Amino acid sequence: MEKNKFYITTSIAYASGKPHIGNTYEVVLADSIARFKRLQGYDVYFQTGTDEHGQKIEEKAIKAGLQPQEFVDDMAREVRKIWDTMNTSYDKFVRTTNPKHEDIVKKIFKKLYDKGDIYKGRYEGLYCTPCESFFTESQLVDGKCPDCGREVSKTSEEAYFFKMSKYVDKLLDYIESSNFIQPESRKNEMINNFIKPGLQDLCVTRTSFKWGIPVDFDPLHVIYVWLDALTNYITFIGYDPDGSDEKFNKYWPCDVHLVGKDIIRFHTIYWPIILMALDLPLPKKVFGHPWLLVGNDKMSKSKGNIIYADDLVKEYGVDAIRYYFLHEIPFANDGTYTDELLIERYNSDLANxxxxxxxxxxxxxxxxxxxxxxxxxxxxxVDNELINTCLNAYDLVNSKMDELKVADAIDVVFGIFKRANKYIDETMPWVLAKEGNTDRLKTVIYNLLESIRIGTVLLQPFLPETADKIFSQLNTENKSFESIKEFNGLDTDIKLNNPEPLFVRIDKNK
Ligand SMILES: [Zn+2]
Incomplete structure (x- = not known):
């Protein structure tokens, strides 16, 4: 039987600088979902990568005395290294400077132009240089850029535009009749703040910089991020306006686009409209995840509070950081990072x-x-409560993962370990040993080992390295979701390996 497919993406990281933990969080979140689905037997395709064009990169490369291509080559290597350090199991790492991608983007642009959805005009508007975006008076917040809060200036340039309004009714129908936008709160925000007030035609080219994909038939114009970056989700799985690959037909539409809440607008308005114009099916879900703050602040160079995942991993190990990311960032609200909280979680949840x-x-x-x-x-x-906790866990975790509530799913898994610790207190195996009550002691030890195995099976998507270590100590190959439907998956008479500490307590004062 052919497996069901599951296509998940992260947004592609802008290759203008090394990604901090706020960006790295997203790929770990996607990874946990991808691993969970693989364990469920899905044919998973997990795509991530880098967005490598634009004015900011051009400027940074010049500053660094490099060609833009050299600059993004270095940066892509750096991003990929961090993704690998975080033990993320992506199937493909894509880069928008890939020549094949560039060709397809040109074709897409031409197709939309020929269709009349893209036209040439003139833009007179308010421009934010760092964001490379035009705004109308009404979109400004306190007279400033709604995205970054900086000053905007009056600019006029010749440019190509995309007729957004043509598709707006169809988009609204889709958004209102589906679970396309997650969480729900963002759905209302998109409808009320952006769609209902009316969509302006979108400026899809620039002439203010060179580092991008030129318009074939008008090479002074460079295709702007919308049609270059967003399209990565289809170009790299084989979409081609002249005829797509098998792979595209297999994996598209995407099951989940994971993106930061700051770019959800682009993914739930611009992206579906581009797809409608191309006559392609729309993605099933876009999840705009919250941010990871440092203390109460957003990370930024100017605040000097940027933290990188690879530094944390060196200090605490990869699974401690994965645990922190996945456990501390709720579904809809921002999470927070502090060293104190990390050490506390490490000691109480992981070590203890x-x-x-x-x-x-x-x-x-x-x-x-x-x-x-x-x-x-x-x-x-007394055994029954422990056994039931274990046997109910899969369904609970599965329903949380279906809703993309990963932090809640992890809580269910750690609930098994907590219940098992309580079981040790309730049964006091050392007393049974002292009393020579071997028949009862056998049951207690088996139940504990089997609870650990079941918890570890469910731990795999979140802390894969730790799960492997525990399986190795248990000396078992019974790691499948199928194997935790009953409470007898740990074979008897096998010899366990020696215990080895998984997480060594951290002294807070050090
Ligand atoms: Zn701005």
Whole structure:
């Protein structure tokens, strides 16, 4: 039987500088969803990459004394290194300076021009140079750029425009009749603040810089980010206006575009309209995730509060940082990063709740049963709550993941470990050992080991490295979701490996 497909993307990182933890969070979030779906048996395609054109990059390259291409080559390498450091399992890392992509973008532009959806005109408006965007008087916030808050200036230039208004009714229908925009709160924001007031035609070219894809038939004009960057989601899976690949037909439409809440407007208004103009199906879902703040501030160079994921990983290990990202950023509200909170989570959730549980349990199995997984002996009522917690976990995690509530899903998994720790207190295996109650002790140790295995199966999408370490200590290959439908997936009579600490407590004062 052919597997169901699941296509997930992150936004592509703008290659003007090294991505900080606020950007890195997104790819880890996408990774956890991709891994979860793979474990469910989906044919997953996970795409991420870099957006490599534009004025800012051109300027930065000049400043660095490099050709723009050299500059973005370095930057793409840097981004990819961080994505790899975070142990993200992307299937494809794309770059918008790829010549094939550039060709297809030119063709898309030509197709829309021939169709009459793109026309040449003149723009007289208010321009924000850093954002490379035009605004109308009514879009300004306190007379300044609505995106970055900087001054705008009156500019006039010849440019190509996209007829947005032509598709607005169709877009509104789609948005209102589907779960296309997540979370719900952003859906209302898009409808009420941007669509209902009326969409202006979108300026899709620039003449103010060179570093971009030129319009074939009018090379003074460079195709602006909308048709260059957004289209990465289709060009790299084989879309071609003259006839697309099998791969495109297989994976499109996208199941989830994960993007920061600051660019959700582009992905839920411009992008679907571009797709409608190309007669392509629309993505199923766009999730505008919240931000990761440092303390209460947005990260910025001027505030000097930028934190990079690779620095944190060196200090705390990759899974500690993955855990922090995935656990601390709620579905709709911004999350916050502080060293104190990271250390607290590390010690309480990872070192105590998870690490100690695994270490104590495997050590007891070695002490009482020479490290051999015992057969279940005498059962008691107290076992049922632990067993039920484990058996209910998959459905709970699955429903949270379906809603993209990853932080809640992780809580369910760590709830298993918490319940198992409580079970140790309730059953006091060391007392059973002292009393020589071996039949009961066998059950208790088996239940603990099996609970750990079930929790670890569900931990894989979030903390893959830690999950592998635990499986190796348990010496088991039973890692599938199928294997946690019943509470007997850990084979008896196998010899456990030696316990090894997973997370060593951090001394806060250091
Ligand atoms: Zn701006």
């Amino acid at each position: 709740n998870l690490g100690n549980l695994v270490n104590r349990t495997i050590s007891m199995a070695h002490k009482y049963f020479d490290g051999v997984v015992p057969e279940v002996g005498i059962k008691e009522d």
